[in-house]
Amino acid sequence: MRDQIVISGVSKTFQTASGPVPALAEINLTVRRREFLTLLGPSGCGKSTLLGIIGGMVTPDGGVVEIDGMKLDRPDPKKVALVFQDPGLFPWRSALENVEFGLELQGVPKTERRRAAQRLLEPVGLKGFEAKYPRELSGGMKQRVAIARALALQSPILLMDEPFGALDEQTRLLMGEWLLKIWATTKTTVVFVTHSLQEAIVLSSRIVVMTARPGRIKALFEVELPYPRDLTAKEATELRAQLWGFIREESLQAMEGRV
């Protein structure tokens, strides 16, 4: 079975003080084992909501999400780990203790989880920063600690909601390269949300473009270029132009809806 996540007919409407907000409508999508799937779409189209539903954080109004054939009705790190745009490190814990958090919840003994956390800080380039507290780390470092904290759970699926959205361009590019290495070595399935076409092209094995709110799936691209990707290659620039065509339309609509 190649499909690890099966999303069928998922919809979600938020009830707010100013009336119902339809965020997602009839999403049908499958995610393959070990692929790098990216969700692209205008702001507010429900990307975060969709990730939340896949991760068991948000209950859909209609439809189901099945992971390996099973429904998830609450977050389960044995299946899925999440990374958010805001790293959300616990300020009272050192980098190492932050990485340990998930294992601590699972009752892993102290020496064992410490060793596991230590091993994770090395590939994320934070060896020697174990004892530092979040306030002493740069934005990129914080996000790497947050990713290490998610990786510590050893979940087969990693959901990432604009993880590099708050970083500067250079850091962002380097983090992308770094993430591809992690992806290659950990063999996890990644579902990634970004606003950056460039990031999507460099990273993804498939790209999903969503419509303006309520989000639907508008188009699906297989990206068959070999890694590491060359953004100046002809295929890459063509893909970029194509993606931009779709995104432009939807973003315009999203903007007009807001004005």
Place this chain on the structure above:
Amino acid sequence: MKIFFWRGVILVGLFGAWEILARQLNPVLYVPPSAAWPAVLRIARLEAFPEFPTHVVVTLWEILVAFALAIVTGLGLGFVLGLRRFLGEVYEPILSSLYAIPSVVWYPSLMLFFGLGPASKMAFGFLLGFFPIVLAVLAGIRQVDPHLITVARSMGARPFPLFWKVVLPAMIATLLAGVRAGLALSVVGVIVGEILGSREGLGSLVNYAYGLFRTPDYVALVFAIAIMVFAIDGAAGMIEARARRWSG
């Protein structure tokens, strides 16, 4: 070291100024340190008040009970109201406005309820200590970053670990500050209660000495109370430091 030096300088300066000033004034009402010191010794030798240790024990006991009650109910009510958003929104304004009323107005009714004995002092100490604690818990819970809760939940944290490992450490500084303020106010409540009417405790001795114009004894008692308060506060500070270390 430098800090201790300057503290010493300030202390000596204050006592010096006090000595000089008090010597110019009516000695019955204004006691210079040189006259207070023998009175302190007389208390220490149990000459001034033979029952002095008993009174200290009574006061400490009242403070302990008052503060323990303030902690238990303050934390309990605070967390119930704070973690149930709706209840919190209903009750917090009521608590805040009650806190704004000068607490001494409650004391006569407490005396009526609980009599002249230790119970009314405990009740007053409790009342004063309770408010800062409950309000600190409510403020502390409000300042917990909801994103941290989301993150912990996404890693599978269930309500109980969520509370111990995220909510509590995230609010610990505010909570401890409130508990310490509550302790200080519990002490104030007990001693004021004793001064306003009682037969035992340090406050009753203050009242007695003052009433008989034994002003040096009165001043010496104030010193004794100050020393006791420093000791209590020092112990509280040590416990607070430990709690902080626990939360990292």
